[in-house]
Each structure stands twice: as structure tokens, then as C-alpha cells.
Amino acid sequence: MLSGPVFLILGLLVLVSAFIIGRKHLRNTRRQRLMKQPFPREWEEILRENVALYKHLPEDLRERLHGYINVFLDEKNFEGCGGLQLTEAMKVTIAAQACLLLLKGNATFYPRLKSIVVYPGAYIAKQTTLVGGIPVQTDSARLGESWNSGELVLAWDHVKQESVDIRDGHNVVLHEFSHQLDQEDGRADGAPILDQGTSYVAWARILGREYGELVEKVKKHHKDVIDSYGATNPAEFFAVITEAFFKKPAKLKQKHPELYEELKLYYKMDPLQWD
Known part of the structure; x- marks a missing residue:
């Protein structure tokens, strides 16, 4: 016969499992609702102006991208730094390219990512290197960073420039968000x-x-x-x-x-x- 403490532990496990399943169900239900939500016409204009790849997408992928952007903007926090005043256009431009990577795969929407921090341009970050076995901290200019602790950093001027130019081969948003995909298992x-x-x-x-x-x-x-x-x-x-x-x-x-x-x-x- 099972003792009282064992029953208590089993009961707690059932409650925790039910909570996790219920939370996942609510999240999926909310995402489905957002996917079907009308996409603002002004956001389409932003994408046509700012994201060169958007204009080349087949119609079915374009429609799917609209839904993914709705979900992404609902779930992720954006923060302007270095005096940058974030606009709706900036958020939509970044979200579109982040979601582009997810369009045909398993759309987990970057589960580890909580916040996107955006600077007006290149920013200075601390970098530690070993010199003769001794850690030395120096300043390093960055255009973007991706952390598996829930934060991703971007320089807006490069986001805008590389989003518009389809021929240069560079795109800091695709670069940093591919790091997020790489880091989903906890390793980069x-x-x-x-x-x-x-x-x-x-x-x-x-x-x-x-x-x-x-x-x-x-x-x-x-x-x-x-x-x-x-x-x-x-x-x-x-x-x-x-x-x-x-x-x-x-x-x-x-x-x-x-x-x-x-x-x-x-x-x-x-x-x-x-x-």
C-alpha cells in the first residue's frame, strides 16, 4: 500500500504535469489565433520598403510570414538602447527576418529568447581574452550578439542597410537569429x-x-x-x-x-x- 507522502508526491507530479500541458495548450491556442489575425496594411508597406527578401517570397510563404510576425511581436520584448527610440517599423522589420528562418521548419519561435535589444549603430561590449594565460578585458565594437540566456542585440543602422540590400550577402538579423537556432539545445x-x-x-x-x-x-x-x-x-x-x-x-x-x-x-x- 502506498504511504501518505508517496500519494502526496504523485499528486504533485500530476498537478505539475497538468499545469505544463495546460500552459502549452493555451500558448498554442493563442498562437493559432494570432496566426489568423489580419495583418495591418501599414506593416505590409513597411516590409515592402525595408525587407528586400519579402518581395521575392511566394504568396503562401508571405501569408505565413504575416502570421508568424504577429506571434513574434506578441511574445518578444523589444528595448531601445543608446538613445534609440524604437518604432513600429523597426520592430516589424526585425521580426520579419527573424521569422523568415522559421517559415517551413518547426516554428518554435525561439523559445530561449525573451528580449531584443536594439542600438542605433555599432556598440561597445566587453570582451575577455587570454594573454599569456591571464584574462584581459578589452572593449570590442559589435553589430550584434546572441545569448542563450534570453537576449539578442542588434545595431539598427546595419539591420536597415542589410535588409534593403539583397546583393551584399550580409544580414545581421539572419546571422544573430541563426545563432538562436543553434543555441536551442543549450550549446553554440x-x-x-x-x-x-x-x-x-x-x-x-x-x-x-x-x-x-x-x-x-x-x-x-x-x-x-x-x-x-x-x-x-x-x-x-x-x-x-x-x-x-x-x-x-x-x-x-x-x-x-x-x-x-x-x-x-x-x-x-x-x-x-x-x-
Whole structure:
């Protein structure tokens, strides 16, 4: 016969489970409602003006993006820093590109992320490096950062510039939010959570080889469609190839066909098929 304390523990476990299930159900219900909510016409105009990729999306993805933006703006907190007064246009511009990465995959809406901090331009962050085994703290200029503690930082001037220019191959929003995807399992290692049907072995083989080749090219000062910053570490490599996948798909596929196919499997999208 079960004792009183055991019954109490079992009862508490049932209550906790019911709370978690109920909370998840309420969240999903709210998200479904937001997905169906009309998308403001003025927000569409913002996207057409500020986000070059938006104009190339197929109609079905564009409609889905509208719903995802509604959810994202409802769930995430935005904060202006360095004297920046955040506007609705800034939030919508950032949200659209963050949600672009989720359109065909498992839309978890960046579960670890709580706040997006936006500076007017490049900002100074403290950086600790080892010099002769001694930690030394220096100032470092940054355009963006992603933390698995719930915060992501962006420089607005680069957000705006790289959102409008579809040819430059850079996009700080795609870069930092791909870090969030990478960090969903608690680690920043260039290996995001993959679907069951996607082979981790193939991912490690292809991305590991491509990363190693980029490191060697950078050492020899050889240029590539993949930005040299991707040679910093595997996490930065994943972020940089995500930028290239969406902004230079033709060149990436031409120069790195296996890598392009692997990203196409992961994101479940093919930017080359867009107008």
C-alpha cells in the first residue's frame, strides 16, 4: 500500500504535469489565433520598403510570414538602447527576418529568447581574452550578439542597410537569429536541432569539411562566397552560411552544392525558387 507522502508526491507530479500541458495548450491556442489575425496594411508597406527578401517570397510563404510576425511581436520584448527610440517599423522589420528562418521548419519561435535589444549603430561590449594565460578585458565594437540566456542585440543602422540590400550577402538579423537556432539545445556549436529525418552524420561530414576548407582559404587569403568571418568557429560558420543561403543562393549553390543542399534540407526552403 502506498504511504501518505508517496500519494502526496504523485499528486504533485500530476498537478505539475497538468499545469505544463495546460500552459502549452493555451500558448498554442493563442498562437493559432494570432496566426489568423489580419495583418495591418501599414506593416505590409513597411516590409515592402525595408525587407528586400519579402518581395521575392511566394504568396503562401508571405501569408505565413504575416502570421508568424504577429506571434513574434506578441511574445518578444523589444528595448531601445543608446538613445534609440524604437518604432513600429523597426520592430516589424526585425521580426520579419527573424521569422523568415522559421517559415517551413518547426516554428518554435525561439523559445530561449525573451528580449531584443536594439542600438542605433555599432556598440561597445566587453570582451575577455587570454594573454599569456591571464584574462584581459578589452572593449570590442559589435553589430550584434546572441545569448542563450534570453537576449539578442542588434545595431539598427546595419539591420536597415542589410535588409534593403539583397546583393551584399550580409544580414545581421539572419546571422544573430541563426545563432538562436543553434543555441536551442543549450550549446553554440554550429549544430542546431535537426529533424529526425535529417542525418546528423551528413550534417557533421558536410559542414565539418566545408568549415575546414574555409579556414584554409582564409589562412591563404583566398576569397569565397562564404564570408571569412565564418572561419572563426563552427557556430559563426553556421550563421555566415545562413546569410549566404538566403542572400547569395545562386553563388552558394554553384560553389558549394552539397552545403547548399544541406541548408535546403534544414530550412525546408529553396531561395533559388523564389522570384
